[in-house]
Amino acid sequence: MTQPLRIALAGLGTVGGGVIRLLDENGALIARRAGRPIEIVAVSARDRNKDRGVDISRFAWVDDTTALASRDVDVVVELVGGSDGPALTLARSALAAGKGFVTANKAMIAHHGLELAEAAEKAGAALKFEAAVAGGIPVIKGLREGAAANEISRVYGILNGTCNFILSKMEAEGRDFAEVLAEAQALGYAEADPTFDIDGIDAAHKLSILASIAFGTQPAFADVAASGIRHVLAADIAEAAALGYRVRLLGVADHGAGGLFQRVHPHLVPISHPLAHVTGATNAVVAEGNYVGRLLFQGAGAGDGPTASAVVADLIDIARGEFGPAFAMPSSALLAQGAADSGERRGRNYVRFAVADKVGVLAEIAAAMRDAGVSIESLIQRGASGDGSVLVAIVTHEAPERAVAQALERLRGSQSLTGQPLWMHILE
Structure with missing residues (x-):
């Protein structure tokens, strides 16, 4: 036997x-x-x-x-x-x-x-x-084995089910973050201390693992720029929907001559993109290979059944004698690639301000953007809220991230702003 x-x-x-x-x-x-x-x-x-x-x-x-x-x-x-x-x-x-x-x-x-x-x-x-990574979804096996012949240019996706549950619930019901978080905790989707989830740390752990396997680089968690969803308002989600987007917390990684780029950040995802339709506590990962094209891995990202399934799948491989280097190539072959400077990355952006309801505020914001070299594609102002502040949302034309950061720095300390601006990237 x-x-x-x-x-x-x-x-x-x-x-x-x-x-x-x-x-x-x-x-x-x-x-x-x-x-x-x-x-x-x-x-x-x-x-x-x-x-x-x-x-x-x-x-x-x-x-x-x-x-x-x-x-x-x-x-x-x-x-x-x-x-x-x-x-x-x-x-x-x-x-x-x-x-x-x-x-x-x-x-x-x-x-x-x-x-x-x-x-x-x-x-x-x-x-x-x-x-x-991603519970029962065989994304590591897919990248390490199924896509092994490909050069992967980018890997990105929804890597935290708690955040995705909260955002899709806010989207469906028009409720604000704190209220939905409390419900997620009551249902067991969020921990009593949800910091690792809602601040993007859990997703950053997973992204650093995926990036290493996808690109053949040493795991570099310390270089992941992570921010979460605690400052996203129901108004942001409604504004995104009006513009043809849905808000999702994405982990995004790519690499090139400038180094390894890794970021976890809320994004506006076009309604036409598959990730826009991933709801609830589901995870989804996209990998783009030069021969295989776009791969989408989607399924349950947590829970006893899906996670146990992944554990036992690993045991089956070991029982068969099927295992190789943990990160798809010998550790000596993994590149020690430095972190990429995100300042020159170009893209469109969504920036939301909470401002005082007074004359000249819009001109001040527009001037800060102009002086930093950022062109505004659209600007939306909503009526005053109970505390007297007004929400102003802008969508920029394609611009380097350094320029958007400079514009926000110009507005730092402005008496016109009543809260911290929210900056979300638009997934192209």
Whole structure:
């Protein structure tokens, strides 16, 4: 009989429980596809007695999560989370021991992926993290294997389901951010502390991983310029709709002679673009290859089922002996490319101001744009709100980003502005 692939599982939360249920329910099918059974033999979590809805009494219990690396197993699965701490210790120990390592931990891969890839190659062990980006969507496998013959010019998409749920809910119901965020928290779509999601950090982790695989560059999370959606108003979404756009938080990466460009930022997406129709907690990633053209990966980006599916797909690959360099090429071949200067990037922009309801404000804004060399395509002013301020939204003609930044700097400290301007790029 073919020997089973023996698994040690760290973390028995939503995804860990999902992995156990998936292996229980689809075990026979998985064994046929993998060519051998996949069996969990040891587990570890914070609370041994917590009811998780699955039977864990059949597995050996290990109190110290980091000790799983010393068990007699073939693969360690890490679902603890965190960029450092026990997760990183476990990863280093498992790979040093020559054991395969599977994780859904995007923060750890974004921060320490290069180090772990080097350790895996040195030990001849598998390092796989399909579940770290976009849940159950096989985007890493698609880029690393399916599009391996292509030069990828750009990768971008909706990488955070919480933000997409909030924005599409605001769009559908005309409600403001704070109210919809509270609903998302009540429904379990957002954490009690939603900072990582709504400020773009979660999406930045994922983008840095995708960029490395797409472009053959070293992971460079520190170079991702990230901003989130907490300052987007229902009025911005309504204005975008009137202009033929929808607001989406996008991660965008490309590279060239000027370096590696990575940014997470709310964008106006044309209604004709597929990403404009991605609603709810769904993720979607677009990759543009020189031979394959535009690829769109779309599906559930989180949850116990989709994420567990990605974890077990990695285990099936390892059971088959199908694994190679974690970032699609040997770590020594990954380019150490510096961050690109975004100042000369050209595009159209949406800029919204909250201003005092008085004469001369529009002229002041127009003058700041003119003096910075930014041409205004359209300008919309809405009536006064309860606090007496007026919303003014402009769409620029194509301009270098440095010029738009200079215009906003000219307006900094103006007595006419009653709030911080919101700048969103328009996806072309």
